[in-house]
Amino acid sequence: MALVAAAHAQETAPRPLPPEVVQRDGQPVARADFALQGRAVQGGVLTGLAPARTVALSLDGMPVPLAADGRFLIAFDRDAAPQATLRATRADGSDILHRLTIAPGVWRIERIDAPMRPTRSTAAFLALRAPELERIAAARTIRSDSQGWRQSFLWPVRGRISGLFGAQRVYRGEPAAYHGGVDIAAATGTPVRAPADGVVILAAQAPFTLEGHLLMIDHGAGLNSAFLHLSRIDVTEGTQVRQGQVIGAVGATGRATGPHLHWGMKWNDARIDPLPLAGPMPR
Template identity: 60%
Template sequence: MIDVAPFAWPIEHVDTPRRPAVPDAEFARMRAPELARIAAARAVDTGSGGWRQGFFWPAPGRLSGRFGAQRFYRGGEAGAYHSGLDLAGGAGAPVTAPADGVVVLATPVPFTLEGRLVIIDHGMGLNSAFLHLSAIDVREGEAVRRGQRIGAIGASGRVTGPHLHWAVKWRGARVDPATLIDPAAPPR
């Protein structure tokens, strides 16, 4: 049984203006094929058993952005709710698989928002996405083990500095990655 309870999501104030938007038609033209690739990757069920494992932290570093937080930019402009965890481990720090799985998307050519992106299917509809990488060390279709290096922290895509954005979905629903961490996992 799962208990659902209210939670006081954090508010974050970011001392930077929001970036100017790309013209709608141009952005939509660039974004549509990227979103299609992401959706197709997240729909893949490889049969991996990684979902059974307690997850490890995928990167070292300070937790610089929390799941569910809403960001307000300089000038008070509200941003979207944060859909993952941000780990500021420094440019080039290793990123590792938090649990066993199969790489279902690896984008050496950066996407407009996500930059260099890796998505791992952990099975049973559970997948992890790793955004803004500076390097990708795995390829699509590759089976990975918990703790295996998959890339490096970077600042690709739409970011204000180097960090790893780790997002988790289960059957299409966003999940706080911190809820999957094994209490005995090595520290960040």
Template identity: 55%
Template structure:
């Protein structure tokens, strides 16, 4: 029985679909999928997803279904650098500050708000020059550095940005995080969340429901940033996703 799926079946992409009647559990490559009363679901593919995965479904009658999904590869912007990595080993003092921040981020991404934003066609939170693309990476004398986990939109400090889809605020930093600065995370439901980094000001608060297109923050350069810009990242249950595959080209 083939499932009717739609979306972007590529690295950093996503799918939506409907599970069979009688579904009691489903997973994508071992990651559990949530679904609603009508068995509608959302799932996604990490930037480094392999060429194929399986959507597995367990039914009430005890039977199991598995559908193979081909995940097309992407040609990432990989820059070879003839130098050693410049990042320093984090100090104990830095890690002491960083550990509770990472715990707050992880906890925020575990929140199941019940938002229906995952159903929507996402809009750009801001427009401007794209100064950093998802998935780009530097390799230092054969040693890969961390890839860019979102998309950067250049803009002047104080430039407003909006919610790309409906959601619930699950983290709104009261003070700047070490790396992310004034960090905002919005849950769109089904395990999908948006993160907005380096803001000069946040205009919403934890627990607040937001609507697509609502003003939620202002661009800045807080945290570790070389200049004012909005870093927008999307995550589904730990998988890093490409915002361009949710919005299409910038208008």
């Protein structure tokens, strides 16, 4: 596991982005193409620099936040289509297109020779769950000007990775829901630290039915983190947090079989894998 993660981190190690103006035949010329860092893969993230004089950016028609210096971040859902198109609109009205080939993710798939057991939510559960889902959806609409998305992410907790993003069971050909984050096994009370700068967009001091004490942080550029099953939350909504700051503690609240941290990440509506962003788990 550690060797695979290390190889993947080396493969996606960031390289310096080219400048806005480049030299061509000894003369300065405004750069007229995208510069991208990372690997276009399902569940993955790319950062980049837009062509010079870009005023608007989109991915398959969806607007992409563009920083004043031309930097941006895009990501791909666990089940993203194999092709995507970046479009930069320049000040003169011209468009520059960059077509991306999205590599398939490698997920841990467990095939079970048994039928999937049906689940049924009670009216009482749905009555509790509806307002929780509304709060989560409302939190994800909040957009801060945080620059955390530019940082190299840290692991919020160090420990054994007990659950992988994208893992899924298939019951006689019928797929169950896949795992939407990374689980890190740790003792109750272990401090949880902010993996990058951000703004707290949800802090559930009263535990949610499934997530328990849920904390969500917006890192800017449409990127956010969710931390589930906490035993406590040490920050409040609207608070700006810094990378490495203690934000809560590991627990087993909500629907959890034991103490661990579930770290989920999304870019807009795309669920992404935190592991490539944080790199190999430190020993």
